[in-house]
Every structure is written in structure tokens, then in C-alpha cells.
Amino acid sequence: MSAPVVVRLPFLLTALFPGAERIVRIDAETVDEVMNALEERWPGMRDRLCDTTPAIRRHINVFVEGKRVRLDERLPPGADVFILTAVSGG
Amino acid sequence: MGVAVLIGSKKGAFLLESDSARRDWRVRGPYCEHWPLTHVAADPTQQTIYATGGNAWFGPAVWKSNDGGAAWTHSSKGLAYPQGETPVQCAWVAHAAHGRLYVGVEPAGLFVSDDGGESFREVEGLRRHPSRPQWQPGGIGLVLHSIVSDPVDPRRLWVGISSVGVFYTEDGGETWHPRNSGTRCDYLPEGERYPELGQCVHNLTLASGHSNRLYQQNHCGMYRSDDGGASWQSIEDGLPSSFGFPVAVHPRDADTLFFLPLNGDTKGRYPPDARAAVWRSRDGGAHWRDGRAGLPQAGAYFGVMRQAMATDAFEPAGVYFGTSNGSVYASRDEGETWECIARDLPAISSVETMMAN
Numbered sequence: 239m240s241a242p243v244v245v246r247l248p249f250l251l252t253a254l255f256p257g258a259e260r261i262v263r264i265d266a267e268t269v270d271e272v273m274n275a276l277e278e279r280w281p282g283m284r285d286r287l288c289d290t291t292p293a294i295r296r297h298i299n300v301f302v303e304g305k306r307v308r309l310d311e312r313l314p315p316g317a318d319v320f321i322l323t324a325v326s327g328g
Numbered sequence: 329m330g331v332a333v334l335i336g337s338k339k340g341a342f343l344l345e346s347d348s349a350r351r352d353w354r355v356r357g358p359y360c361e362h363w364p365l366t367h368v369a370a371d372p373t374q375q376t377i378y379a380t381g382g383n384a385w386f387g388p389a390v391w392k393s394n395d396g397g398a399a400w401t402h403s404s405k406g407l408a409y410p411q412g413e414t415p416v417q418c419a420w421v422a423h424a425a426h427g428r429l430y431v432g433v434e435p436a437g438l439f440v441s442d443d444g445g446e447s448f449r450e451v452e453g454l455r456r457h458p459s460r461p462q463w464q465p466g467g468i469g470l471v472l473h474s475i476v477s478d479p480v481d482p483r484r485l486w487v488g489i490s491s492v493g494v495f496y497t498e499d500g501g502e503t504w505h506p507r508n509s510g511t512r513c514d515y516l517p518e519g520e521r522y523p524e525l526g527q528c529v530h531n532l533t534l535a536s537g538h539s540n541r542l543y544q545q546n547h548c549g550m551y552r553s554d555d556g557g558a559s560w561q562s563i564e565d566g567l568p569s570s571f572g573f574p575v576a577v578h579p580r581d582a583d584t585l586f587f588l589p590l591n592g593d594t595k596g597r598y599p600p601d602a603r604a605a606v607w608r609s610r611d612g613g614a615h616w617r618d619g620r621a622g623l624p625q626a627g628a629y630f631g632v633m634r635q636a637m638a639t640d641a642f643e644p645a646g647v648y649f650g651t652s653n654g655s656v657y658a659s660r661d662e663g664e665t666w667e668c669i670a671r672d673l674p675a676i677s678s679v680e681t682m683m684a685n
Contacts, residue, residue, distance in 0.1 A: 250385065253361055254402065282403060286386040289415035290408045297385045323385045 240265075241316035245272055248323045251287070255280040269300055270309040272319060287321065297324040329685060331640045332396070333648050333669075334377060335656065336365040336678035341379050343397045344670055345684075350646055350660045353669045359400055360391045366473075367635050370682035371424030371444075377682065378445055380431060382418025390419050390431055392445045396684070406448040407431065407439055421635065423475035426482035432472030436463060436489045438501065451501035454487065459506070459525055466491035466528050466547075473634055474532040478539045486542065486557055491528035494544070496557050507557030514548040530573045531634040535582035535612075543585050543613070545575040545634070550587055552613050563613025568600045574637035578662070579645050583612040586639070586647055586663055588632050597631050604628040606637075606647065608663045622666035623657060630655070635678035650676030 242263040252258040257280075264275045270292075277284035287298050292309060294300055300307050301320040313319065331350065335342040340358030365381040379391040379400075389402040408416055414435050421432040422445075429441040431448060438451040454472075463470060467490075474488030483500040486507065493508040506525045513521050513528070528547030535541035540556040543563075549570045551560040564570045569589040578584035587607050591600045599605060604623035607616045630651035640646035647659040654673035659666045 250361075254386070282405065285389075285404045285408075289387060290411050290413070291415055292411060295385065295387055 242266075243272065243313050243315075243317045243319050245276070245319040245321065247276075247321055250323050251283070251321070254286060255283055258283070267313055268309070269294075269302070269307055269311045269313065269319070272313070273309065298322070299324050329642075329683065331642070331646065332370075332682045332684055333638075333640075333656065333658070334368040334370060334678075334680045334682060335650055335670075335673065335676055336368040336379060336381075336635070337650075337654070337674040337676050338364050339674035341365055341368045341377075341391070341397070342670070342673055344656060346669075348642060350640075350642070350658065353658075355670050355673075356397060358674075359393070359397055360402070363389070363391070365391075365677060366418065367421045367678040367680075369422045369424070369678070369680045371429065372682065373424070373427075374444070375682070375684070376424070376444065378422040378424065378429060380419035380422050382420075382434070388416050388419040388433065390422065390429075390441075390445050390448075403446055404448075405446065406450075407433065409435075409437065409450070417469070418471075420471050421473050421475055423477065425477035425479075428482075430475045430477070430485070432475055432487060434469045434471040435465075436470045436472040436492065438472055438475070438487060440501075453497065453502045454495060454504050457495070457504050459492075462525070463489065463492045464526070474529065476532050476534050476542065478534075480539055484539070484556075486532060486534075488529040488532040488544075490530065491526065491547065493525040493527040494529050494532060494557055507553075508560070509558065510553075510560035510562070511544065511546050511551055512548050531575050533575050533577050533585075535585070536577055536580055538582050541582055541612075543575050543577060545572050545587060547571065547593060550575070550613065563609070566616040567607055568605075568618075571597070573632060573634040574649065576637045576639050576647065579639050579641045580643075581610075584608065584610050584662070585613065586637060587616075588637055588649060590631060596629070598629045602626060602628045604630075604657075606649065606659070606663050606666075619659065619663040619666065621664065622659075622668075633677050635680070636676055638679045638681050640681040641683050646681070648679050648681065650679040652676065 333344040342357030439448040476486040478484035495504040544551040605618040637649040656670040
């Protein structure tokens, strides 16, 4: 098994899931697999981050090595995955 | 016995609580992590509070509290259209009836939960209606915002979709029928203003104790139906405007109802002459009287949205409305006199009541 990716979750998201951690290590080869793993740990979390297109929600940004990526992005072993809330609201 | 006034706002849910005297009010909130909420409503049989919304970051969800608002959970499990279709943007309205929870969403569709809001499935018959390709969004989008159920027969439901119109089912949602005969579309060319559908219904409610009398606030007029929506009669004569959003009914008297007319769709959408009033009829809409005492009679440039007026179950009944600039007004005497019971809340989208022991 290759090195797990390190996923950082935004506070606003973890606030919706009691017990959720801000930094998670996940065995995943794509962003889509990260989302499924988050769903497995905290049921309902994938719905908060992705719609049924399926796609990452419009105001959620996922960055890997400085690049904004989509669900089908492949992840290098040990990658840092940042999930961020975009500037939004009023 | 007390009452909780449930407030849905742009920044979460608030509860305003009082005893039967309804003189002193306590404000609690905000709840639901500041989510923009379109509706907060109770299932009175379970003392459960539901809140619907759509968050720009996190999408649509239905929140619920089983303990009077102290703790909340959220779910959107099953609240989704099939892959490839435009995703559900917002859970818009909640309606509990006959042990079920119905939720209307944007883009327009109806979902139902049989486990108290933990999971949902679509009532697919509505979007199978052959008119679906013709549905066009109104100013707020293509939104199913009103759900009305027969208190006796669980198979009978009405829904309101802007700007599509009213649909009715009598088989539990398998088949649906437009119910717009007699409601007009002033925004269509002359001679074409009474189509089968395309009406901009704003709010829909059932008269107390009835299974077939409905009241409707439309973009173009106020209406009553005595035959379950098969035909509608205008009841706007005597009102200062044909435009507004909410309609509320008396908890016991089917002939008593309340509208809050705004000055018009092209005139700013605030109370006529910027003087606030709730208009009451005691005879099913034949005659109207304005209640203004205690309401601002100058400089009232607020709006009142489609779900933002409600009544309680006391005798005499309380009437409540919330404004787009965050004030809540209450009447203890069925709309005769008013007082402001909360101000400076976020923009209010909905007002409902829950009676409490």
C-alpha cells in the first residue's frame, strides 16, 4: 500500500459533523476516492462537498500541490489535499 | 401552554418563545450553523422542528431538532435527482403530515421522508407530468415552495410551484393535475391570461377544518377555491393591491384569513404607501379590513416573504409576520393590534408557530 494522502478539512465542514477531525489520512488514488472515504467515516459528508452531477460543489475548492482539481484528479502517494470553502455569502 | 414562533432567516433559525399571555418574548438562536434557511416548521404530533435550506458551500439539507431547538442534526440522504440531471440546489419547504415529512426543492420537485427526515425519496410522479418541459423558473428560481395536505385523506396533496402553478394529486403522488383554472397571468398577452399552467402562485393554504377550501396568494391576485382547486375565484376586491406573498388562515374559522398586500411587482414590493397593514377577512374574502395599530405607518419599506406569516392556536388567535429587514410583529387579538416582538434579526424568510405544553 502506498503512503496515504493527507486531507485537510475546513472548520465550517467539520462543525457539521460532531467528532470529525480537521486533518485526516486516507488511502486514496483520486479525489473521488477521498470523498468516498470521508463519507464512510462521517456519513453525509460527501453530500456536503459534492453534488450529483457528480462534481465538487461550486463554492468548494480542492487543491492538490497548489492546483485546483476535480473529482477525477489522480493523487500522488502522500499528497497534501486541501479542501477549502470559497469566498461566498453575504 | 406556550407558543414558539419559528423563524427561518438568511442566517439560521431563531425561536421566539412566550406563554399564553404572549406579552414577554424570549429569543433563542441562531441555530443550524448560520445556514440560509427558507423554511422552519414543526411536526406538531412529534414536537419536532424541521428547517430547510441551501448553503452556497454545502448544498441542500433538511435540519431537525427533537428537543425544542437545543440540538440539531442535518441530512440530505436521498434528497437528490439522478446523476446527470441538474442537482437539487435547495431544500425549500417542509410539511409534516400523516406521519410523513414532505420537502419541496429547487429545481422544482417533491421528496418524502418516512423516517422523520433521516432519509428521503422523490415523489417521482410530479416531475413525470407531461408539462414538465414547459416549466419555467420565476424570480426565485424553479421552486416548489408550497405543500398542502388533506387532514383526513393522506393521498390528497396540493403543491405550488413558481411560476408554474398549483398541482393536485389524489393518489398519493402517482399522478398530478394542474389546478389553476381562474387564476390569471397578467404578464401574458391579452386573451392568453388564463392558461392551464404557468401561473405564478406565491403561497397556498387550506382553510381550517376543510378538505376542499383553499386560499392562494398569487403574483396576480388573491383567490379562494371551494372545490379543492378545480376552480378559483378572485377575492382581491377591497384590498389595496393584488400583489403579495403570504396567506395565513385562522386556526378554527374557515372564513377568517389574512393577507399582507405589497404595493406591486414593479413598485418596490413593500407595503402600499410604506404603511404596514395586515388585511383580514371574516367572510372568506368577500370583505376586508386592515389592521394597522402598532405597525409602522411611515417608512415601512420591507418585504414579507411567502412563508413569513402564521397564526397560533390560542383563543383569540395570534398572528405573526416577519420582515425582510429582520423584524417580527405579533398580534394577540387576531390582527386588530400589533407589536414588534423582535428586531434586527437577519432577513426573515419564514414564520411558523409551534404550540408547547
